[in-house]
Amino acid sequence: MRDLVLWLSRELVEKKDAVRVETIERDRSTVLELTVDPDDLGRVIGRGGRTAKALRAVLEIAARRQGRRAVLDILD
Incomplete structure (x- = not known):
């Protein structure tokens, strides 16, 4: 799940190394x-x-497939 969020986030931003x-x-x-x-x-x-809602929805689906629950916090 971590890799999924990392990949999706890097595709959205300009400064990929800061993710x-x-x-x-x-x-x-x-x-x-x-x-x-x-x-x-x-x-x-x-x-x-x-976009944040979409990221959370994809993460939730990935977590459910593994029988888990996942929460995404976007820190500023």
Whole structure:
């Protein structure tokens, strides 16, 4: 799941080297913390949060296929 979020995020931003995804594991859930360059934050969030919602939806589907729950936090 981490690799999926990393790949999708790098495709959205200009400064690909600044993309970081930290993983925090819990019992049956995973929290992924996404950090990007401040100039690229708007690209990851999108207009009205649409891009962020789409990223979270894809992550949720990937997690369910593994019998887990995942949450994406976009840090600024």
